[in-house]
Amino acid sequence: MHGWMRIRPMNDFPAPMAMNVEAIASAVQDGDLSAREVTLAALARIAAIEPHVRAFLGVESAAALRDADDIDERRRRGQRLGRLAGVPIARKDNLSLTGRATTCASRILEGYVSPLTATAIERLRAEDAIFVGRTNMDEFAMGSSCENSAFQTTANPWDLSRVPGGSSGGSAAAVAAGAVPLALGSDTGGSIRQPAALCGVVGLKPSYGRISRYGLVAFGSSLDQIGPISRDVRGAALALEVMSGVDARDSTSSTNVPPSILESIESGIAGLRIGLLREIPEDGLDEPTRRAWSDARSRLERLGAELVDISVPNLPAAIAIYYVIANSEASANLSRFDGIRFGLRVGSGGLEEIYSATRTEGFGSEVKRRIILGTFALSAGYYDAYYGRAQGSRRALRAQFSRAFADVDLIATPTTPGGAFALGERTSDPLAMYLSDIFTTPANLAGLPAIAIPCGLDDTGMPLSLQLMAAPFAEAGLLRAARAFERDFPWSFAPVLPGVNPAA
Amino acid sequence: MSLSLEEVRRSAALSRLQLTAAEEVLFAAQLARIVEYIDQLDQFESLDATTAPAAAGAMAEDRPEPFADPGQLLELAPESRTPFFVVPRMLAGDARMDADPSDE
Numbered sequence: 001m002h003g004w005m006r007i008r009p010m011n012d013f014p015a016p017m018a019m020n021v022e023a024i025a026s027a028v029q030d031g032d033l034s035a036r037e038v039t040l041a042a043l044a045r046i047a048a049i050e051p052h053v054r055a056f057l058g059v060e061s062a063a064a065l066r067d068a069d070d071i072d073e074r075r076r077r078g079q080r081l082g083r084l085a086g087v088p089i090a091r092k093d094n095l096s097l098t099g100r101a102t103t104c105a106s107r108i109l110e111g112y113v114s115p116l117t118a119t120a121i122e123r124l125r126a127e128d129a130i131f132v133g134r135t136n137m138d139e140f141a142m143g144s145s146c147e148n149s150a151f152q153t154t155a156n157p158w159d160l161s162r163v164p165g166g167s168s169g170g171s172a173a174a175v176a177a178g179a180v181p182l183a184l185g186s187d188t189g190g191s192i193r194q195p196a197a198l199c200g201v202v203g204l205k206p207s208y209g210r211i212s213r214y215g216l217v218a219f220g221s222s223l224d225q226i227g228p229i230s231r232d233v234r235g236a237a238l239a240l241e242v243m244s245g246v247d248a249r250d251s252t253s254s255t256n257v258p259p260s261i262l263e264s265i266e267s268g269i270a271g272l273r274i275g276l277l278r279e280i281p282e283d284g285l286d287e288p289t290r291r292a293w294s295d296a297r298s299r300l301e302r303l304g305a306e307l308v309d310i311s312v313p314n315l316p317a318a319i320a321i322y323y324v325i326a327n328s329e330a331s332a333n334l335s336r337f338d339g340i341r342f343g344l345r346v347g348s349g350g351l352e353e354i355y356s357a358t359r360t361e362g363f364g365s366e367v368k369r370r371i372i373l374g375t376f377a378l379s380a381g382y383y384d385a386y387y388g389r390a391q392g393s394r395r396a397l398r399a400q401f402s403r404a405f406a407d408v409d410l411i412a413t414p415t416t417p418g419g420a421f422a423l424g425e426r427t428s429d430p431l432a433m434y435l436s437d438i439f440t441t442p443a444n445l446a447g448l449p450a451i452a453i454p455c456g457l458d459d460t461g462m463p464l465s466l467q468l469m470a471a472p473f474a475e476a477g478l479l480r481a482a483r484a485f486e487r488d489f490p491w492s493f494a495p496v497l498p499g500v501n502p503a504a
Numbered sequence: 505m506s507l508s509l510e511e512v513r514r515s516a517a518l519s520r521l522q523l524t525a526a527e528e529v530l531f532a533a534q535l536a537r538i539v540e541y542i543d544q545l546d547q548f549e550s551l552d553a554t555t556a557p558a559a560a561g562a563m564a565e566d567r568p569e570p571f572a573d574p575g576q577l578l579e580l581a582p583e584s585r586t587p588f589f590v591v592p593r594m595l596a597g598d599a600r601m602d603a604d605p606s607d608e
Contacts, residue, residue, distance in 0.1 A: 115571075251565065339582060343580075354592065359519075360521055372515045373515075375515045376511065379515060386539075391553035392551055393548050396549040430534055
């Protein structure tokens, strides 16, 4: 049980980084804290953790302090501040913010400065949130460990020899290490939920269409969603409320009216029917996960939910379907990186030579592997056997989920088959890396909202996580259940960082 | 089925990517395992996916709008001459065209 030695109370973070999203916002609104004080505290914490965690690709101190001073000035003039007043937020490095770098952790976008701001970020800033920096990720969001970044690896704050998960690993690590109370990620097959699980924080992938993706660099367009990573469920709910809603600049953003989530978030789960999938392979979970998963089910039942066995027969096919569809879409989306309009240009010969020299030098190994796989699946002679077949199985999976949700309100699974693995453990075996996404890819394929919440620690003190999924656009019920679980299992643990925490 | 070295080369060329000989061998082995894994799809239910899926919610109308500052976009290009992106010559008269008929 030596692992427990790494754990300390979350409220040990240097003030005000021990506060959650809502507490910071209300303190700044009421004038108990200035936005500048909060921002300086976040910047100081980032500086302290970065030598160990390496969560950030860029820290935007000057811009963040300018925003903070503007907020403080408006308060002095008597203006009412926004719902996220002074809350420091980190953004994954595939989300655009005008005038600031956005690289997707790729050499091909090194030095690129974004000419536009993502709608999700614009809406958070309109509520006076402060963007403090961009976080590390797997290159173009392709990976489950952050090890595919072209620039650096990020360490899991709970154990610096392990991965933080991916692809939004920098965002999850930054929240877990107390650098920011809230960060943005993107989730194509689990890229918000899996790192949130491995870092012991809350990660929410909203319904497909819930949040505009304008300004998010596209990976798999039928799967991608932006979402929050937060220290608590209410923080994620607040961010979701602010970011949600239709946007003329993204035709896939839904006209479905965003619900008021916080209004009903404390009302519990008594009477809710929660589905347990027969297809979950118990032997595919490691022992501590199996125990935590069993405890989580008992807890949900004790809270008044009715647990119901359900079946989604195509669930075991989810990873196969996902890797065909996501990579086919990626091979098309990433064709825009050709050395002509932005980013890196290599070679000075003909057009074809520039295309291929630029892409060959600019993309890392995993990105190349996936583009080639996607191109193969879409190519003449193989299209029906791979892309067509995957689409057919995906359609069946969606229909099966839709039948399941006629019977239950939510579906519960573990978020991952095990806790964080060691850095370097899976880099040489792409398939082994892909298989850790078994529980997260189905929600993307079916467009469902899903949330990862901490539910325990394994024998070495690493966090484990419960996933809840709901029918499309049923986020209110999803977050209500997550909040009920969190209230009953208050997650007050944080990692000890050697040489950073006073307790270490 | 698995993925041959020849298919890896063909897909890489279509992807505008050059692989070293060592990468070709490594990718062929890794992709063969992945494709073999994908082949299990045969065992699962499949529905007709040739028609568009019923949208989970109505999607917003796709309305193009002019970008506020197109000059800023040109500044991001490796090479530009307002209002154009500069690319290598592609039309007849370029000797490379004759040498490389794949540039259709």
